[in-house]
Amino acid sequence: MSLADVRWIDLGSHLDARGELYFAEVGKHLPFVLPRVYFIRNVPNDKLRGTHGHRTLEQVVVPVVGQMTVVADDGKNVREYRLDNPARGLFLPKMIWREIKDFTPDGVCLLLPSEKYDEAEYIRDRAEFERLTR
Numbered sequence: 001m002s003l004a005d006v007r008w009i010d011l012g013s014h015l016d017a018r019g020e021l022y023f024a025e026v027g028k029h030l031p032f033v034l035p036r037v038y039f040i041r042n043v044p045n046d047k048l049r050g051t052h053g054h055r056t057l058e059q060v061v062v063p064v065v066g067q068m069t070v071v072a073d074d075g076k077n078v079r080e081y082r083l084d085n086p087a088r089g090l091f092l093p094k095m096i097w098r099e100i101k102d103f104t105p106d107g108v109c110l111l112l113p114s115e116k117y118d119e120a121e122y123i124r125d126r127a128e129f130e131r132l133t134r
């Protein structure tokens, strides 16, 4: 996959005097069925999350609280996406190297992956990622 496949996904929303509700439904907002969710919070401003690629997993990242930056890299080009709107998630296809950085102190990102956790599916070695994307 290439950076051209990275895209924003607008969530569904219902905003009224009681507050804000956002939703993601398979087929409407999400291009896959969810077998797992996780979230990341309390990330020191100088720390990086991610720093890996995925052989098969796709994922949507939603900045539920605060802001953070996703650096996406397909082995040829690199692009940064500032996640600052909880109504909008970033879709990352497989074979994209990603780092998540510059969390605001309150930052919480919700991760919506297409697969259960499987370490064998991760590419954690940058040299291997470059070999596979060459």
Ligand code: TYD
Pocket (backbone or CB within 6 Å): 036, 038, 048, 049, 050, 051, 052, 117
């Ligand atoms: P890690 O992959 O380092 O997180 P990041 O997304 O920032 O790269 O994950 C840290 C540890 O958590 C690692 O040992 C695997 C474990 N983990 C699970 O057990 N289940 C999960 O769903 C996830 C995302 C991680």
